[in-house]
Amino acid sequence: MQVNQISSTAQATIEKIITATSRIILGKQQQIRLSLACILAGGHLLIEDLPGMGKTTLAHTLAQVLGLAFKRTQFTSDLLPADILGVSVFDRNTSSFQFHPGPIFTNVLLADEINRATPKTQSALLEAMEEGQVSLEGNTHSLPAPFFVIATQNPKHHIGTFALPESQLDRFLMRIQLGYPDAKSERALLKNQGGRILAGSIHACVDAATLLQLQNQISLVHISEALLDYLQAIIAYTRLHYSNVSYAGGLSPRAGLALRQCAQAWALMQGRDFVIPEDIQAVLPSVVEHRLQIVGEQPYTNGISIGDQILNGVQIP
Amino acid sequence: MGLFSTTNKVSVRKPVVIMQRHHLQWLLLSLAWVLALHATHLPIWVNVSVIAAAVWRYHIEITGKKLPKIYLTIPLTMLAGLGIIFTFRTLFGRDASLALLVIMLGLKLLETRTMRDYVLVILLSYFLVANAFLFSQSLLTLAFTLPPLICITATLISMSHRHSQLSWQFLLKLSGGLLLQAIPVMLILFVLFPRIPGPLWGIPEDSYSDMTGLNDSLNFGNISNLTKNSAIAFRVEFKNKIPPQNQLYWRGPVLWHQNGSQWLVSSQHIGLPKEKLVTNGDAISYSITLEPHNRTWLLMLDMPSVIPNNPELNPTLTHDYQVITSQNVHTRTRYNGISHSQYRLGNAQLSEVERNMALQLNEFENPKTKALAQSWVDQQLTPKLIVETALNQYRSHPFRYTLSPPRLGVNSMDEFLFNTRQGFCEHYATSFVYLMRAAGVPARIVTGYQGGELNPNGHYLIVRQSDAHAWAEVWLDEQGWVRIDPTAAVSPARIDENVASALNDTTELPMMARQDYKLLRSIYLRWDTVNNGWNQWVLGYNEQKQFELLSKLMGKKYSLQYLILWMMGSIAAVMLVISYFLLKTTKTLSSPNQKHYNRYLAKLKKLGLIPLATEGAQDFANRAAVALPSQAQSILEIGEIYNSLRYSQNLSSKKSSAGKSTRMKQLIKAFKPNK
CATH class of the missing domain: 3.40.50.300 (P-loop containing nucleotide triphosphate hydrolases)
Structure with missing residues (x-):
């Protein structure tokens, strides 16, 4: 209340x-x-x-x-x-x-x-x-x-x-x-x-x-277990290697914390006291893109940014 | 030109998957289990080589060196093959094949690098685990195969997670769970899969080499050696009352021919007419589960009046009332028999051939024994009195019943009867028959088992090799063949109780035949009950039993097609049950709110509005609101309420969440999507 x-x-x-x-x-x-x-x-x-x-x-x-x-x-x-x-x-x-x-x-x-x-x-x-x-x-x-x-x-x-x-x-x-x-x-x-x-x-x-x-x-903004799962899935996704894309190094724990804080801030800015998946999705590209490097020559694959790639690759639990 | 130009060809080459160190660790652990399972079946050098290969492979993994080149592995493989041939003189047969397979598996490790190699090693390991049942099919063997099975399955699971290392607890849990889930299907296949009479393929002959039991000849030491073996000879279930201990003579080979200190079966293949059996009193009916002994005789209670009718055994009765089969008994066999303890065996007159056989003695041996017998003949004693006198001979002189009698020389009967006077049942039986024959009374030796131990848990009798016994039968004109047990004259306790109570010093006897260790014995008896059940219901589940069981289950409709239909049907049923539980667990995760929301999603789906897996409820609501402007308001509200129900901290007030829940329910109920 x-x-x-x-x-x-x-x-x-x-x-x-x-x-x-x-x-x-x-x-x-x-x-x-x-x-x-x-x-x-x-x-x-x-x-x-x-x-x-x-x-x-x-x-x-x-x-x-x-x-x-x-x-x-x-x-x-x-x-x-x-x-x-x-x-x-x-x-x-x-x-x-x-x-x-x-x-x-x-x-x-x-x-x-x-x-x-x-x-x-x-x-x-x-x-x-x-x-x-x-x-x-x-x-x-x-x-x-x-x-x-x-x-x-x-x-x-x-x-x-x-x-x-x-x-x-x-x-x-x-x-x-x-x-x-x-x-x-x-x-x-x-x-x-x-x-x-x-x-x-x-x-x-x-x-x-x-x-x-x-x-x-x-x-104080609440982030539910389901969304912590989502965050972990996102982090895990960047640490794995896939045939079409792979990152030089996955997201660090500090990056995970950053993602959480930003999502909480975003939720507060929307007037909510709890985080929803959209909050994470909204801040994700800005929070992770400068921390990840794609292995290979092009920073973008097929015109899709790293952030979108992650968002498209990880399901919301 | 263009047609065949190579530039058009796209060569697709699958990437070679190199496994990681923890995969190798799991693989080696699995192999260690498999090797442990078979270590006793393998020559020592095979064991050592496989361990060496594993250590070598792991050393390569740690140091990061390259795997041995082909010009090293091929000679090694040839060498191993030669080693097997040298050890076993063959590459075939159970033992040689197993050794070959194991050593090749060890060598395969040296080129095991990719996923493909790993899978090969895994599959071979599974096969080797199954091979353990070629050596023994006991419950204990089953128990020993379980850890390797779980370990190999865990290895397989770990291999499917190439990039991440799963914890060993998780792997073992998952592997155990998978094997548990396989049990219902396994049981269905066990019960319903059509049984084939006999083994699927010929099991090599050397599989039966290590079986123990009675012999078709009797030497001093045969039976006393057997007495030291606690292995089970057979188990007996009586239909009615169990006869008293001193009536339990289990008839085996009958020995006629004396040759020095050796007595031989000589009449099995002589087609003599059967002696006539006249029975009195109650019939004793029983069924025997005989452990394989690689011989032809089926043990029966003295005196068999109805022989088993198992068609696959084709049992026949010899003239001296041995029941023999057409083939050696290689598998545990169950048969029914009926016997009578009161009988008269033989006609009024003994046939000439049998009389000759029953009086045969080597000349120029045992002069003192022959002289003693001759003195009875000179006294013109009747055969009956001769028997009595001979038995008195044992009673009146200090004969001792012992497991370790002194060795006897050429005139063994003389030495035994007049000097050493220490012997086991074989000594008493042979010396008695010798005396009888020397005194002109036709006599023969019967070997078999005497007594048995009642297992109170299952109410059946266990007869062990340690119950092996030898006794005599003499021909008396008025009574036919009469069983005389000279051991009883020396040591009545052997017959009335068991071998342990008859011996002063029981330390040489196997533990199970002794009277001390009460607790251990009772545990053992319980264990034997379990084993007996296993034998009867699992190992003994053959074509005939399957037919009996399934005919009962399915009635007259029983046929192969029907059987297969049942099999498929029940496997499908099991799968359904399993999938129901799998689905149920995911359902319990979703709340009633989720159910309502899913209903709402289903309504939208009809209009082609489907949320993406990566799309949040709010984004989806925004999208749907654009697509359905007329219902935008309720769509947005549903999305908002759903999000707050799902992600907000409901702890603050249950009331408000319940209110939101009802609100969402109403909205969804009222929601009618149209464009």
Whole structure:
């Protein structure tokens, strides 16, 4: 009963966030919902697409709407870990080293074009993303809560990119692709001013405390045994090898947990206090596709994406 | 050109499936069981070689080396074949074939790599398990074949899961379950499958080499050796009362011809006219289940008046009242007989031929014995008195009944009667007959069994090899052939009770023939009851019994076609029952809600709306709502309620879930799909 009530108010809040965001990002309801699900599930988001598709705008808008402190770092090939994490500088007045926090000490870190940075810098993000803390020169500095990274990246084959290592990819709860807007949205976009200017003028719908509260509710969303079976069947499917398709490595347990959390978040966003198969199906492609690699040359077989392949291959129990 | 161009050909090559290490482990475990089952039937070198091959194969698996090349395996195979020929002097026959099969299976391991090889090894293993029944068909053998069967089946199951390793508990459970499910069909086939008279194919002669029993000749030590064997000779069920112990003389070979210390059957094939039998008193009718002894005689209670009428045995009666069959008894055989304990055997006058045979003695032997007999003749004693005097001879002198008498020399009778005076029934019977013949009284030796042990559980008598006995028959003009048991004169306890109570030192006797170990004996008797049932009902279920049983079941309609129809019908019935239970278990998983929902799905199916296996209820409802806009509202609501009933946490309030359930029921009832 209580869960029900909370979730209905939660849904209203969530709808408000979505409406506000879709006013800036036109025609991308689904991507906005997925991003929000990712944030509610407490995970980091990776947005991958061609330059100029609105990746940064989406990240910026979400931070604004959620009322979070937002910092942006443009990743380049000469970016050093200290540029993100911070640095200790000698203070002559106190005769000691003073820690100057880097841009990572914020709620939302927008790591723009993350795959342009060197692996060394990329991995500097690892601890922060996993533990929510930064260890520098023997001191551990906690990051503010909530903390998440929204990273954008260009497709791998672009010039001057370092592919994210699998370990780092696995730390992103979701990867979404924006894609071109439809004609109607594009027309509206062309008619108006640039989206990013609008984003600056947007008002926060919630604050950090409300967001944390929403995040806490995710774990209260019920997921039945039947659906855990379904999740396990999905995971098992990726670990087997089939004649027509096989994956370099199956889904990890962390991926299984990610799938569960995202499905719970999705259910909450629909105003339900229990997960249904459709919730899992809705989030599955974004959660698993960046974690799986198809063995062979083509990332797609017969034009069917990995996510759809799994969904078509696993029956709902 | 185009027709024959090779580019048009698509060569489809099935991928070779390489098995994994846990499959090999299972396979080797199965083979170990099979080998254990047959270890005693095989030469030691075969056992050792198969183990060596298995170890070698596993070593290859661990080290990742390549399997031995063909130029190594072919000479090895030839060598093994030669070894078998050298050991058995043949490649055929039960023992040689088994050894050949086992060693080839061991060598096959060395090239076992793919699924195909594994299946071959598995099938051969099954065959080898079945082979165990060529050696013994006892319940114990059946029990020993079960672990290998379960293990081999588990291996087969594990092989069908190529990519994942199933736990051994699961595999064993599944394998046991599968075998259990096969039991009803097995029973139907057992009862109904048309029986063929005799074995399906000729079982090689060497299968019968190790059978024990009476012999057609008697030497000192024959019977006392047999007494140390607790194997069962036959079992007897009496139709009425069991006669007293001292009447239980089971008549076997009758020995006439004396040659040194050896006595021989000589008259079996002489077509002498049968001696006349006049019977008195009540007939004793009984049925005997004879263990195979690879001889022709059927044991009967003294004195058989009606012989068995089994057509397959073709029993005949010899002139000296042995019942013999036309062929050696190779299988456990059951026959009925009727005997009389009060009788007169023989006419007033003994025929000349028989008289000669019954008085035959080698010359120049045992002078002292002959002199003793001659002294009775000189006293002009009647034959009856001679018998009495001879028996008194045993009673008055310190004769001892013992299992281990001293060895006797050339004049064995002299030594036994005047010096050693220690002997077993064979000594008493032979010396008595010798004395009789020397004194001019026609006499012969009868061998067989005496006594038996009552099994109170099944109310039948067990007669063992340890009950083997020899006694005498003498011709008295007024009485015909009269049974005289000189052993009774020395040791009445042997006849009145059993061999164990007659002996002072019973340590040489088999445990079952002794009186100590009460508890063990009672356990053994129970076990024998089970075994007897197994013999009667399973092994003894032959063509005739099948006919009797099925005629009772089916009445006059019994025929081969009818039998096959019954067989098919009952197997189909069993399958139906099994599938009913299989379906029932899946049904119990689905709730009443699911039933209603399924009804709703059936309604939609008529319009071609079928949910995909990978489609959730909500997605399906959305799809259906688009297809049927007029009913979109109820379709969507049904989908939503169904989802919440199925996936939501119903614990919070049962009431609300019951309300939802009724709501869905109403919606589905009212739902009439039309476009």
